[in-house]
Every structure is written in structure tokens, then in C-alpha cells.
Amino acid sequence: MKKYIFSLIAASFLLTSCDREESLLQTEPQGNVSADQIQNLLKAFPEKATTVLGGAEAGNNNYLIQFNTNGASAHDDFGYMSVRTGLDHMTNDLVMTQSHWFNSYYNYLARGVSNSRTQMVWKYEYKVIYNMNEVLKQLLGAQEGDSKHIKGRALAMRANAYMDLLLTYSVGDQGVPYYSKGDRVVENPGRLPVSQVWNYIIEDLTIAYDLLQDYTRADKQSIDKNVVAGFLARAFMASGNYSQAATFANLARQGYAPMNSTQLKDGFQFISNPEWMWGADINSSTATLYASFFSHMSNLNQGYAGLLGVYRTIDSRLYNQIPATDERKSWFLSASQNGLPKYANVKFYDNTFFEGDYVFMRAAEFYLIEAEALARSNNESGAKAVLEQFVKTRDASYSAASYSGAALLKEIRKQRRIELWGEGGEWWEMKRNQEDLVRDYTGSNHATFGKLNISHTDNRFIFQIPQVELDVNKEVNNP
Template identity: 25%
Template sequence: MKNISKRAGILTLVLGISLSSCKDSFLEAIPETSLSDATVFATPDRILSQVNGLYGSAKNGSLYGGRYQIYNDIRAEEFINRTTNTVTGYTTYQGNQDPSDTYIASFWTRGYLTINMANLLLEGLDANPGVVSDQLATNYRGEAKFVRALTYFGLVQFFAKPYALDNGASPGLPLRLKGETTSDNNDLARSTVAQIYDQILKDLNEAEAALPDNYSTPELRTTRAHKNSAIALKTRVMLAKKDYQGVITEANKLVSATAPFKSSNRVAHELLADVVAVFRAPYTTLENIFSFPMSVNDAPGTQNQIGYYFNAGNVEYFINTGPTGIYSNPQFPATDARKSKLTVATTSVSANPSSTKFSGVSPYIDYVPMIRYAEVLLNLAEAEAEAGSLVRARALLDAVHHRSDPTYDFGTLDKAGLIQAILTERRIELFAEGFRSNDILRRAQPLNSFGAGAVIQPTDNRYIFAIPVIETQTNKAL
């Protein structure tokens, strides 16, 4: 996103997503940069700019444009740092980040800015009926609630203890559901983790009801939230709550009862035959449920871009091939396309390989995949293995793995072995997409931090990020 302006008393981010390949007016809306309270919701184009700006804020490099995914991956055991560069997450990698860390603080502030934009958009739509059709206003409300839910979920994963530790009784986050244009209401205590999860799921349920079934182009279907986007995100949130029956119920809206697994509702999501194509232009396959688009004029910033960190062209972090990393796991053999086609030797800087999942070169403008159908299948597989059908869980696991390695044989698996195989499959399939540390924390397991050289227990202060100083200094209720 570009042309960001801030002004008290108005909705502060009003701009359009710039994509050179897009032909739809949604992505070609003219940015507005300085509008008064009386006019910011005065026309359909200006309201559309608020929606565009909301997505743009969420995909900022400090939030979901890169750092969320990168920090979740480098905290654990899959990557080894090469550059010792503080700007590219070295303190997080080492596990010695503190509340004064400005890069973690930027995730917090960008997250709450995005939440505030969603709140202001919802209030502005309510206060200005009739400017757009009721149907379109409902659509926009659904998008605002989807983005607010996604953002709160990222924040609660980073800055609060996992739900599984105490069923959400731990302190969570300040729950801000009203638009703020001044600092008058800065002081707000933390709601519990459970209360944050309740609000996330409330938003997603309401988003599902409000969002459209589909959009007119593959680009819009991938980059704007629709009903299946909200449903898919619910499976992720419910999995983090260990609400396995809830995951099964929601996932069944998207996944057929038996193989070959695909969605027969709304958008026909399915696994792409070639896993590599999921991560290559145009990034709009039926496997890509929701992604954040990037372009040459709309990149997330050099040291926020996932490719900048992991690609062979720069390699801030190369792959851990040691016994703790997934690369050497027997479930990830050389015959697997995810290894043979999505990793490459980087002998110029290290004997270790690097990832090519995000293959672009500077300015590294690969779309950022936030929700893929493969993840939904693995969410459902884990839930079925924990609380449903072991047969279906195994079939889902086979579907994901055999897409990339059709000859691999899992053999006979009991329940514990099946769950472990599914968790291992997540490490392989979702590698470098920002899932690793959250998959550890959501099950309240110790975090094996390669960078810290330690196994960090749930009782350790390093297990989660502390609320940044920038918040504790201005919010006296914390």
C-alpha cells in the first residue's frame, strides 16, 4: 500500500490496492488522501477506498505482508540465521527480544491501526446508509469483520499465552471494538484470551453470513474475503482452541466426505496438482483461498519481504538440515516435490539449502498466501484424528502428502502415530508460510528454538512476546 496519510478525526487510511494485472474497479480505485468527516463516506468511490485501505493496512510488511510469517518461522527450529542482522529478526531468532523491540512493536501498532480502520469502516457504513446499496454495504461489513478477526488472531497468537494452557483464562489483549480518532480512550485493560477468541469467532460467523459466495474474477476471489475465506479461517481458530468438533463442522462446509477432497460449495477449492504452481504467478489457483497481493509499486518493503529472508538470492535464513529440522525428517524424502522443486542449494553462502517457495527476486513481490486449501485439509485431518474418524484423517493426510510425493507409504498408524504424522506434514506443507511456532504453541508444547539454543517451556517469559513498551507507556490500564 502507498500514499498513507494520518489525520485525527477521519478514517486515516484511504487508498487503493494497485495491481498492474487487475482489470477490476475494486483494485483500481483512486486513492483519497485527506478527507473531512463529512465527505469520507460521501460517495461509493470513497467508501471503496476505505475498504481498499483496510486490506492495504493488513498486508503492510510489518503485519501480514511478511513479518508475521517470518517471525513465526524463525522462532523455532526450521531455519538458521546467516547475517546476525537485528533488522531482519535476529533478536527474535535468538529468543532474547524484549518489550522495547521496535520491530515487534510495529506489528502491534500496525495490528491495532488495522483494527481501528475496521471499526471506523463499520461505524461509517452504519452512519451513512444509502450511499452504496444494502447488498454492497453488507459485503463491506463482512470484509471489515474478516480482517478484524484475522488481525486479532495474529495479535493474540503473538502477545498472549495459548488458549490450550488454561482454556483461555490468561490475560489476552485490549479488545477495541469502537473506532478511535483521538487518544481519549487509550486506557483499556486486557480481556482474557477466551474473550478475544469469542470475538474473533463472532466476527467470522457474522462475516460468513455477510460475505458473497464468490467474486467475478480469480484475482478478486483470491484477494478479497468471501464466505469460504471466513469458514476456512474459523477452522484455524478453532484448531487453536482444540475445538475439534467445531473444526470438523466448519471444514465440512468446504471439504467433501471422501477423496478426492474438494469443495462443492460456492468456490470449488481443491488441491492443485502441482504444488509449485500454487506459489507462482498469477497466484490465483483454486487452492489459494485468501492471499495478499503485491506489485512492483506496492511491495511490503525490502526487509519485510518473505523472499528477502528465505530465497537463494539473499538468504537471511537458510534451512536447518540438522536432526531438529524438518528437512532431514524421513517423512520428507528427496522424492518429495516440495523438497526437489521448492528448495535449492545455496553453496555460495552456505552448505545448507534455501527455500524457493517464494521465488521472486528483488523487490520480492510474490503474493503472500494467508489461507490455502491444503491447510484446511490438514486442519480437518488433525481434528478427525483427535475427535472423529481415523479413517478420514488418514485419507486427508494421504491426499496432501501424495500430491507432492505419490509413492510415499505411511504404513500402519495408530491414533498417536497418525496425529504425529499430520503434525509433521504441517511442517512440510506449510514450511516458510508462518505456521511453525504457532503450531507448537497452540498445543502448549515446548518451543525448540534453534536460535536460542534452548527448549523454551510454556512457563518461560520467552514463550510469547511481551506487550511493547509503546503500549504500556500510553495505556495506563495495562
């Protein structure tokens, strides 16, 4: 794995903490580098200015994979994957066998106003937004060369952070505080309406997609037009524009073929996997050791799962829906084996010392989004064609011909739950599909401390804005 060298200026700017006795949406500049210095860097060395995005996109000093973003040294706080992994612990499909790190997500306490996990999620996302706003402030009107590419990537990162916040914290039509710099200047410390936040997200992503049309990235750690198309597909699905969701899902997956049988069993540890669209190339300099994805999610590695036995397994109901002919059945144990419990996942493992790469986005998701979006747009033949094309790469005997109507949507939903198990995003899908949490059932393999049944209409499906924000921002509340 490569090591990356970043400018001292960019690193010190982006990694300056926002832990101050002020709102997490503070508007004044922070850090040791002035706005003039950043602007001079962008003007004088535009080809090197991508280092400014290093704190949110790629390489060493990468905020996406930084340990301790919340300042509490918690081992379930290691950047973007800790957010996605934490929320996955709130689903029906992921089982945690012992109470340890991530247990507050599993038992639905993480979303409480005074819980450090809601504070971590909130601070992480708004720090990304702050960083990107500081970049965009220096790129007013940029429409050419490297500057426009940097602008496009910053817009996309900001939009993705707002999308995460909206999916996690919105209540009815009450969205989240919105703050932007650059071509659009907005200061709204209150809960902006959900529809307005979606408008801003989609506007930013549309501009970013156009700005990145002629951009060729150095590696998969950087955002390009395919990744932005993926963000747009997610945003259009979440906001109910199925026609556009299908269009951008198809655009997102272009050039990325589904992985083959061998690659399906590579441990999901290599960013070189041809299906991965965006991820982090972890190396000895960026590895966060026991506070990392593989430490918690790999039952086969030296970490909290593999070493201490805080195993992650699949829900038995979902496992039983995977046909024996499906390659993905081998991701989970059919019986207790080598000390691991029945249903333990062997999907994730890395053959290094915590240097397994992180996947943030891969093409499989967009086959499934396209299929669902087509089905919801009354194009069942198109939906079944896309679904069958994809699932046949996992199960050669698969056919989608018999599905239609609600049964087709249910089948697409099942395929997504199987395919993307443990990769993040499932709790947001449960909310979008208005699905209840049902873990206490006859034959349940869920741990006692997480054996909950919660209606999707329950307030526990909404994260509360953390107390640290309420203390300094009187414009927000938790209904």
C-alpha cells in the same frame, strides 16, 4: 500484475498514522477525512466503497503490505508478512544463517517490552482494528447489497487481527485490550479474558460468513466466504472446538484443489496459483524492494538472503523426515550448491524485481486442519482419508493407513510443518501444541546466536505488551 486506482478520500483516511503520544487504542477519530465524509461515500457510492477497505485488504495503499508501519524504517517491517515471517523465525524449523534483520525474533529478543518488534506487531494489528472499526461505525445494521459485503469483510479483518494478538500476547486467561465499533460497541483497555475475546472473534467471523454468502470478489486480494471459513477453522482449532474446526476447514477449501507438481515449484510467487485463497498481488507500485518477503526468504533473489547471504534454511531434523519420494524434498538443497549451504530453501523465489506475490492463505492448510480436527474428534478413519487424499498430491506413494492415536496426530503435525514451511503461523502452532523450542542438539544446523532450548512454559513464549502502550494505558501490564 495489475495496478489499482483508489479514491483519495479512502487512501488518506486509511493511511493516516496512529503514531501519537496517546494509547494505540485511542478512540477519537483520526485523519483528514471526517466520519460524515466516509458515511457519505458509503451511502452515495456503495459499489465503490470497497476502496475504504483498500488500506487493509487489497491493491495500492494496502496496509497489509505497507513498509514502515512502525515508523522506524526497519527492513523487517513490511506489513502482515513481516509479522508472520518474524514469528516463523522463532520456531524449530526455520534456520537463519547470519545475524541480520529478523535476528531479534530468531534469538527471542523481539518479544521484550522495549523491543521495537513487539511494538511493530502490536501497532500493526491494532491499526488494522482501528481502520475496520471506522468502517464498521458507518455500517450499523447493514444487511443488504454492497454495504453488507463491506461489513462482512471488515468484521473478518478485525477478527483476524484480534486472533493474531490473542495468539501472540495472551497470558493464561488474560487476553488483550478489546475495542470495537459498529453493531457491537466495546471499550476495554484492560486485558479482556481470553474466553471473551474468542467469543467476540467467532461471533464476528460467523456474522461475516453469513454476510458474504452471495459475494463474488473481483480478485484474491479481497476476503470472501472461503477465507472467512478459513479464519473460523483457525479460530475453532485454537479455541479447542474440533468439530466446528473440521466443518469450516472443509468449507474453506471447497473449490481449491491442491497444486500440481509444476505449481509446487513455481517459487510461491503467483497469486494466480489455483491453491491460493487469499494474498497480495505485488506490482511495481506496491513492491517494497529490499524490505520485503522475498528479499529475506528467497535465497535465489537479489535481497538480504540471496545477495548478502543471510540464508534461510530448513532445520536438518525436519528435512530428514521428508521422504525422497515427496515432491517437497526439492524445496531444499540436499548439499551445498552454487554458493548456497546445505538445507537452503529454494521454495521461495520470484523472477521479477521484488514483485513476487504474497500468500496469506491457501487450501493445503485446511486439509491438514480438517484431518487434525477429525482425529481429535475420534474420527480416525475420516482423518486418515483426508490426510492421505492431500499428501498423495505431494507423494504418490503415501499411505496414512498405519497411523492411529498419538502417532496419527504426530504425522499430521509433521505434514503441516513440511507443507507450510516459511509461510507463517508455525510459532502459533508450537504454542497450541505445547512444543518446546529445541535447537541445541547433536548435529544441529542452527546458527550459534539462535541455538536455544526453551520450554513452552517459559515466559519467552509470550510477547510482552510494548512499553509505548504501557506508558499511556495504565489498565494493562505484563505479568
